[in-house]
Amino acid sequence: MRRTARYAFAAFAWLFFVGVVVQVFFAGVGLFGAGSMETHVSLGWTLHLVPLVILLLAWGAGAGRRTMWHAAALFLVTFVQPILAIMRADQPWVAALHPVVALGIFWLALEVARMSLTVVRADAPARPVRAAAQEA
Amino acid sequence: MTSAPPVRPAHDPVAATARVAYAATAAVFTACLVIQVLLVGVDAFVTAEHGSLHRDFAYAYGWLAAVLVLLASLGRFPRSLQLLTVLLLLLFAVQTALPGLATGLPLLGGLHAVNSLALLWLAGWLAVRSYPRNGGRNP
Numbered sequence: 227m228r229r230t231a232r233y234a235f236a237a238f239a240w241l242f243f244v245g246v247v248v249q250v251f252f253a254g255v256g257l258f259g260a261g262s263m264e265t266h267v268s269l270g271w272t273l274h275l276v277p278l279v280i281l282l283l284a285w286g287a288g289a290g291r292r293t294m295w296h297a298a299a300l301f302l303v304t305f306v307q308p309i310l311a312i313m314r315a316d317q318p319w320v321a322a323l324h325p326v327v328a329l330g331i332f333w334l335a336l337e338v339a340r341m342s343l344t345v346v347r348a349d350a351p352a353r354p355v356r357a358a359a360q361e362a
Numbered sequence: 363m364t365s366a367p368p369v370r371p372a373h374d375p376v377a378a379t380a381r382v383a384y385a386a387t388a389a390v391f392t393a394c395l396v397i398q399v400l401l402v403g404v405d406a407f408v409t410a411e412h413g414s415l416h417r418d419f420a421y422a423y424g425w426l427a428a429v430l431v432l433l434a435s436l437g438r439f440p441r442s443l444q445l446l447t448v449l450l451l452l453l454f455a456v457q458t459a460l461p462g463l464a465t466g467l468p469l470l471g472g473l474h475a476v477n478s479l480a481l482l483w484l485a486g487w488l489a490v491r492s493y494p495r496n497g498g499r500n501p
Contacts, residue, residue, distance in 0.1 A: 247476060247479065250475045250476055250478075250479055251472040251473070251475060251476050252472065253472075253475050254471045254472040254473065254474050254475025254476065255469060255471055255472040255475075257402075257406065257471060257475070258464045258468045258470075258471025258472070258474070259468055259471075260464075260468030260471055260472065261468075311407075314407045318407045318408040319404075319407075319408060321407040321408075322400065322403030322404045322406075322407045322408050323400070324403050324406075324407065325399045325400070325402045325403045325406075326396065326399055326400050326403065328399075329396065329399055329479070329482060332479050332483075333483075336483075
């Protein structure tokens with residue numbers, strides 16, 4: 227069960243990271259008028275609660291405290307992100323933080339994805355000493 | 363990226379000074395990139411100027427990328443760090459060219475946004491890596 231959670235954690239973490247990069251691409255496409263901003267908005271709401279799944283999987287995978295804190299921070303900033311854009315009418319200066327928070331999400335998503343690989347590696351069986359020595 | 367060779371202390375005073383200047387310039391450049399991204403939000407949500415603040419600010423600090431290349435050479439940083447600094451300059455040059463190209467091919471506007479992530483990550487990494495406490499300290 228824990229092993230499945232570890233692989234699922236890594237898969238979701240990396241998929242989310244790719245999703246964030248694609249989301250930024252759609253933002254650029256929308257701003258330059260190559261397409262509608264609707265694609266960016268739709269994908270944003272699709273990604274909105276994925277970090278909650280990542281956080282639960284990290285917990286199920288038995289990830290360390292540092293990974294859990296990063297995953298929790300990722301959930302928090304991703305949850306706030308679309309709400310900032312909604313505030314454009316009443317609080318435009320707060321809404322202006324939307325792209326800066328995106329940078330934070332990008333960095334946290336990359337960190338969590340990298341940490342997920344460490345969690346998966348912890349699950350891998352130890353290599354025989356002779357094989358490791360031959361590789362060196 | 364994180365497995366790059368350690369930055370050894372410089373014994374030449376010119377190199378030592380260049381290393382401190384590099385770390386400071388890289389930190390300022392990274393901060394400017396964050397402000398640059400904030401200005402996208404200001405243009406989009408506050409002023410509705412469609413990128414004028416964002417565009418003008420880029421010309422105010424872009425030259426720092428070229429200064430970083432010079433300082434990396436003077437500071438005698440490891441080859442990998444010098445090459446990554448050149449890559450930063452190239453990414454910045456591509457970044458400034460993409461909006462103009464996007465008028466003919468608007469999908470390139472999407473790459474402008476994605477390239478900003480790569481730029482910021484690389485600039486931040488170089489700033490952290492060159493920070494004196496991380497190995498770039500003077501003798």
